[in-house]
Amino acid sequence: MDLTAKLDKIEREVASLDLRRIIESPLLDIGIGIGLFLLALDQLGAFLGYLGLVGTLAAGLATLPHVLRRRIPFAAVALTALGALVSLYLGRGNIFGLTAAIYASGLLSAYTVFRTVSRKTSWLIGGAAIAAVIMGTWYLYPYRMDFALTGAAALAAVAFLADVRRSRTEVRQAQADNMEALREQAAMGERARIAREMHDVVAHSISLIAVRAEAAPYTLKDLTDPAKAEFAEIATAARESLSEMRRLLGVLRADGGAETALAPQPGLRRVRDLTTRHGGEVDLDIVGEERPLPQAVDVSAYRIVQEALANARAHAPGARVSIELAYRPNLLIIRVADNGPGPAQAGAPNDPAQADVGGHGLIGMRERALALGGWFSAEPGPNGGFLVRAGLPTE
Structure with a gap:
């Protein structure tokens, strides 16, 4: 493989990487949290001259919450601040004794909080934090205002980065919404x-x-x-x-x-219209008390009866048809039978799915019933003719 091909392969591999997924990976947060903790232990121990259990606890509180800063950002900031206060206590209030690892952990936790809240709230929190840093340093260490200004600038930069990230997210969301609208428009045109x-x-x-x-x-x-x-x-x-x-x-x-x-689809209330238009003798029997059905069940039941009548008329013209609608507590049972010659005698295939030759009537009826979690059967009747039965759950 020549150099050009190798470079092209590397470029494709880099382009396929989802950096955002890597940056937001929990494993990366765990690695950064452990790295900051070890660095804080080293720096805090060097500053204090000793570490001990309290120093280790302070370093852990100030850095390890970074592992969970995306899930519990406010708790992570609070724990980091608590660890920083313990470190200040151990250093006898010497603010310059706080390690770079503790500062970095605090800034990362603050960034997560800025990203979590709204833009207005993030700038209010950032402004309050900057004012607290400047006023606290002026009160405790007026001769080191350069330190306060550096900290204020760092907080402002973090708030600005969070705002930029929020804006980019909003732009990506707007682009995605626009693309979705364009796809919907294209689908509507089609x-x-x-x-x-x-x-x-x-x-x-x-x-x-x-x-x-x-x-x-x-x-x-x-x-x-x-x-x-x-x-x-x-x-x-x-x-x-x-x-x-x-x-x-x-x-x-x-x-x-x-x-x-939004025009309503036909339901079982129009079954009697089907029987009058059938052109032959049709018996309609309602078993149980009629009641309102879910729309999907009502429409599917009507279509099954409609298709069964159409098949009876096509394959057994002049045959007597009986329709039975049985309302059970949680089930509607449909039974449509005719006294015609039946599919075998009429020369149609014995397979019920092929009874409506050249069409998809029985297939469609079966799909309607199964889609509702019910059952369907179509077969020669016990006394001749053809029998269609379906059960549709009503709840």
């Missing part, structure tokens, strides 16, 4: 395009079916009354399908109004 294409192709065809079905009794002669009723039912079904499609297109469209998007 949904609008799909809605337009569906409207131009599918909705137009359904409208044509409805118009021609309504016009058939007037354009075709010698139609029997059952044929006229059949055309009327086709027109009604086409109009209702067109209405539902327009509601779905309203949801897809980016400029769809709230009224269109």
Whole structure:
């Protein structure tokens, strides 16, 4: 591997590193805390001439809280300040005896506090701390105001760095929100395009079916009354399908109004309309006391009954259909059966999932039931015909 390839590989590895993740790693905090503690032990012992248990405790209080400064920033600052006060006591109030490790730990803990609170609060806390450093030094060591100014400048720098970091975080968040808005806008545009294409192709065809079905009794002669009723039912079904499609297109469209998007979906209260439009004999039996159902259950139950009736009409025209809705304490059981020839006798596949040849009706019904945590079965009836059963949890 030549030098250029090696440099390129190193550059890619460096670019893949997430420095922010490394900087904010708890392991790094632990390493820094232990390093500051050992440095404080060495410096404090050299200044005092001895260390002992109290000196070790002071060094630990002043530096080891750095390990938890991100989780408990205010407690870390308080413990660091306590350790610094103990160190001052051991040094007989000599503020210059505080070690660099203790100062560094205090500044790091202060930085974490500045990052935790709001911008206004951080500058208020920083201003109060700077004033305390200057006034305390003026009262105790008026001849060393250079030390006070250095400490004040360090606190101001820490507060400024925290503010810069906060601003960068806010900018990144704003950029992320903007990107999310752009993605949502693009998705809305794509949904609008799909809605337009569906409207131009599918909705137009359904409208044509409805118009021609309504016009058939007037354009075709010698139609029997059952044929006229059949055309009327086709027109009604086409109009209702067109209405539902327009509601779905309203949801897809980016400029769809709230009224269109929030239009209620059909539920079991419209099952009787399905039975009257079926065109054959349909028995509807309600077992138990009817009660309001969760919307997802209500819509899924209606769609299952609707699809079962459509399959019965397609594969067993003229057959008698019985619908049973059984309301159990925590379950709704749906049973739709017909007395037709059944899938095997009708030449359809024996696999229930393939009973609606070329379509996805039974698959869709099964998916609706399973999505709600229920069960579904579709099979030849015990006495012929076809039987669809589903159980939908209501709680």
